[in-house]
Amino acid sequence: MSDGTIFLGLAQEPQLLHLALANRHGLVAGATGTGKTVTLQVMAESFSRAGVPVFCADVKGDLSGVGVAGGGHAGIEKRAARLGLEGFSYEAAPAVFWDLFGEQGHPARATVAEMGPLLLARLLELNDTQEGVLNIAFKIADEEGLLLLDLKDLQAMLQFLGERSSELTTLYGNVSRASIGAIQRRLLTLEQQGAAHFFGEPALDLDDLLLLTPDGRGAVNVLMAQRLMQAPRLYATFLLWLLSELFEELPEVGDQPKPKLVFFFDEAHLLFRDAPKPLVEKVEQVVRLIRSKGVGVYLVTQNPADIPPSVLGQLGNRVQHALRAFTPVEQRGVRAAAETFRPNPAFDTGEAITQLGVGEALVSVLEPGGVPSMVQRTLIAPPRSKLGPPDTAERERIRAASPLGERYTELVDRQSAYEMLTGRATTVPAEAEPHSPWGAGPAPRREEADPWGTGGRPSRAPSRRIGGGQRARPPAPRMEREKPAGGGWGGMVADILSGGSGRRQGVGEALTKSVVRSIGSQVGRSIARGILGSILKR
Template identity: 60%
Template sequence: MADDTSIFIGASRKPDDSYQKPENLLLRYGNRHGLVTGATGTGKTVTLQILAEGFSNQGVPVFCADVKGDLSGIAMMGEAKDFLLARAETIKLDPYEFQEFPVIFWDLFGEQGHPIRATVTEMGPLLLSRLMNLSDAQEGILNIAFKIADEEGLLLLDMKDLQALLANIAARADEISARYGNVTKPSVGAIQRNLLVLEQQGGQNFFGEPALRISDIMRTTRDGRGAINVLAADKLMMNPRLYSTFLLWLLSELFEELPEVGDPDKPRLVFFFDEAHLLFDEAPRVLVDRVEQVVRLIRSKGVGVYFVTQNPLDVPETVLAQLGNRVQHALRAYTPREQKAVKTAADTFRPNPDFDCAKAITQLAVGEALVSTLEAKGIPSMVQRTLVRPPASRMGPITPQERSRLIAESPVAGQYDQAVDRESAFEILQKKAAEAQKAQAPEQQGEGGSRWTLPDFEDSPTTTGGASRRSPGRPAPRPRAPRPSNRQTVTEAAIKSVVRSVGSSLGRALVRGILGSLKKGY
């Protein structure tokens, strides 16, 4: 069973079909990363749950995404059910105790957890280009935009800051092209349209302040357990590009902010990347290289990254080679691609002479997996057919009322709930535009008042204080008889209307006659 140096995964199966030998994951190799794969419904989520429970009990904070909503049950005490008790008895898990775990709920949309925000500057041009699926030319312009923001001291915090900067770049396209290369207004416009699409997909909720502090996902409780950070991703999965880019940004932030610690006795943080194939789908080579670099180097920061996906082929070979701890659930082998996936998975394990690994992968039952972890000196253990232990927390989702209570009692309650909009690029560029417009405006004529003047007639309306507008020395005009009223009777109005109608008809007739005689003359 597990002790202070390992996490109990389950019991391996012997040739006589008995389950006796415990399979553990050594904490000192927990930062050597891992892979959990298997077809839908084979038990990947429960495996993720029991690994998160194990790390938490050992004082290691965890960050994971809840794609389907059923991982949220880790926050509540488990319930004794027949099939769970039977599993515990089979693998000789004694005592089998139920627990609730310290969970902090997060949500990019702020609906099922605390909002998570990042600034545009923190995201950077590479990840933003990935997020908006920009072309090479458009990505180049975005890099120029970030360069100009640095030079001119423009803070890029939220989406309106980037929109304002792009509009400014379009207006200065000739000047900027001379310094950095061709910047065309159509390319800038294409980026702005992609920003609009991103905003409609909920991107405006993610970009802004207060930005997430890495220390808030690395908390531990007073009794020494690590916090389990659960990201609500059921709605986020409607925009998979935003989901994968956010998780890659979080990995990059961990890599940049955490100090080097080498190989600690246990990880400082374990990061589970569920639906990992979304990270690599249609990803440009530069992004895959970035993921490989982060995965390879973040180990020395004390961070373990565990990819959870259906098929091992979803992860590039360069990344797959970095993953030392592996849990393989059942795979189906009906199509050529599935058969290739089975062979790939089998070939990555250290062979066990007791069974055919490729054949076993297609025969695993629900909750059963092939397990290989790193042993002494970091050597992969021989693959074992393992029955995964039952979780100590609840299997299945929590209720909205339970979630609301846990959010209110969270240690970060109130810190991220309200967005902050301080002066940044948008406000600065607006101010500069207003000052430039004011400097170019024509000067007002005279001192105050209207810039229009009136002719110097004796009966002109006065402009100040009711004084008559006349030259000095000129005598005052004689009083004039009051003008008759402009009002007219109904009879007068009718007569004038008839006269105007007749006059108009006669006028049109005369004009036609004159024009006709002119045409005949030619």
Template identity: 55%
Template sequence: MTAQNSKLGDTDDKIFVGKGDEQAWLTLALANRHGLVTGATGTGKTVTLQVMAEGFARAGVPVFAADIKGDLSGISEVGEAKDFILKRASEMGLNFQPDQFSTVFWDVFGEQGHPVRATVTEMGPLLLARMLDLNDVQEGVLNVAFRVADDNGLTLIDMKDLRALLDAIVPDSAKKGADAAEDPLAAIRKAAQGFGNVTKATVGTIQRQLLVLENQGGTKFFGEPALTLKDFMKTDRDGRGMVNILVADKLLQNPRLYATFLLWMLSELFEELPEAGDLPKPKLVFFFDEAHLLFNDAPKALMDKIEQVVRLIRSKGVGVYFVTQNPVDVPDRVLGQLGNRVQHALRAFTPRDQKAVAAAAQTFRPNPKLDTAKVIMELGKGEALVSFLEGNGTPAMVERVMIRPPSARIGPITPDERKAIMAASPVKGKYDTAVDEESAYEMIQKRIAGTAATADGPAGGNGGGLLGQIGSIVGTIFGTNVKRARLSTGQVIARDVTRSVTNQVIGGMAANIGKSVGGQLGGSIGRTLVRGALGGLLRR
């Protein structure tokens, strides 16, 4: 092994992953071509994930990984030189030295890590509909609600904002004639009906699905301070990449919430990061465990967006690695984007299992020395079939290798160790306390109470037609009307990404917002806002 790090076996441009007849190296410059780690339960996928995460961190690449069972948390503590570890290292020619890696723990529920929050606006109607398991009609009404919120300056931060907005767009049959003029929400109801038939029954169904999500703890995900994804992309004082671990044991109890949350993170990275081209190493590597949950029952529109994001995020310098039991869990059009493969053992007890083994074997570049389909069923724990991309970007022939031992601890950490790590976290105090500033719920309550603007102006006290609208927009942009909640949306608006991806996501729903105001101001203020590729607000 030439030019290796004397401690760990890596070179300046490669990660040493394992050794068989040949050595298995993952080239950093090709790591953003994505990858796949598969195998039956108990065959060593988590250890392989840890080995790869350690290699990236040593190379100065930040890592994000979901920890389903808690085993990955051991990467934060010094490994132990146990006999079986020393034996395996010696067989590979490694000079094993225990190590540990700077780690930040995250938890949607805020129990075993820093809270992870997003605003309802950032999540967007497409992903929120997926999270709530809505049908096409219900998703259409949700799109209407988001559009009405944008048009009326109603900032959607948390669940109570969305509930209040949904109540506001329901037609009120009791308000007729003269009474309708006195309805403080008449303008909102009229605007909603202008986009289509919004019925009380459909809104009621969406509200019930929101209640289900709330009962599962989903309310803790929506709010502020919202996550700044750049906090994932940091290095420690030694120049090593920070390892960000999402504590996902409880989150996985709601598979749809888990999958949608990780997809939201991936889409936010895609929208926020600039084009980077080919880099010597990725800016971030994202490990998506239990990846089959992402694709289960996903509608075609969402599958199209997943494929597009996976294909295009490579140029942003992000590598995505799916971890699941079998390659057939991943649709072919996504599977084709995953160049670096690690296949642990599969068992073939049924005809269906046998077909799965054959399909897994066919995903590798054949090696004349190996019967790939047969070897997949013979692999022992810690063994894998590996094929990484070579220097010209083509897959290497599949090799049977023993995965190298991790240098950090194998297995979970203790509660006291976790507490100590969180106390020394670089983001301590930034996300730990929720903030509830004025947003759509409070704005709608002001209208109902008669303290806000008249119904024909934007919410927030700036009535008076066009001039009032201009004042409201200027105040919103520069932060004079609202506090942290509105500024968060402003940060989202400031993203600069390609418009073509966005247009395909929302189609006809992405009508111009503020067009008349923008025209009269010469375009200096009234920029068009549209929904992002999978959720957020983007700037034209």
């Protein structure tokens, strides 16, 4: 590495990858056992020494040796001498291990909201109708202020949709309970595969992927993906989410002397297998535009034919290891791979691809000005770190030396959609305190209030529980009946009969007084008519 370049290997002349053009992306391809992983390891080490952080996935377990210094390997030393690498020495790269399941590295988590409905639909293999229901769930969660952080939040949200399906259908279209049930079953399967470890907080902070050591080397972030590869769709979805987050969060920087981050996507064919057209278009958009964010994307796969042409055309720096051509289909694949290179008149590219030995590759990189170099048959440089996985003691030492410490170890479960929705279901709202409609403050208790008071409607006083399980009714308020103006014969007779007393009345007394008042009123009216008649006759 010198003058802003990385040494990849030696052909007729050294093959150098220019750091200023490293964000034009790249491809590392070749059949199993031809040296792709070693090439990836060499490139990761070189970027790290140049001060560029790297993120890569270890799908077989041997790439994690990048964090341990190599040594005592005769083949590596022989290749270094053949390439004329004076002063070659073994060296460990500053590695940080990540693991979605938290077993071999820092837990790498994302929230359901960050993942979004498009990637989740891809992960759950939903059809168009089910994906539409999932989009409705995200929209309503956003409108209701319900945080979707982990799987149980999404499950609670879907249950909430099912309970309101008839209401929501008129607003958003058909919200079928059958579709909700299908999504719930897919979530259950995903949970059994271990995805519950992935969704949650603290979520991965992208700044933690951009670490530099005090001496200026970039961190090599290794995703331990051996177990993750048992769920290949989860693996592809996670890396695509990470790539999308980088695209969304990083600022525009334009062309820089070197990238801010280089992203290696191993087993890249998993990204596009059975992928719907919108998802492929999303990948193409990210790959095309993330260059201006200072991120270089390098896809690692067995055959370039695994990559859609729209994405393959964005990959400027290429390292092609040997391909096998035993069947007609494989032969067509070799011809297609050869046609992606700028031809070299010194040899037949298609023939050379089938004749490459282990550690050899066809290399074409972007030259200053962005023009692809002529393809060269190249002997790839040897790695300085350990070939193969580290032992247990070495792995634990790397984990203990991580600058992130225990930051991601403890799972955080704060209040989100699950807690809020289950709280709605179990909490009975308290009865509001009665208040005066005239704004004079809280009304007195009913049994103490004057039933006529300030004009309020009279109400029957409720009975109150007393000791011994009995019920007692509060004493009725004393009511003074106003005597009619002018003496009122009916009132006068009633008062005479009742003795003018306001004492408590029995049922008999009340009935007697009612009859007497009626009689008194009739007698009074007769007397009044007689007196008035005699006066008028005069």
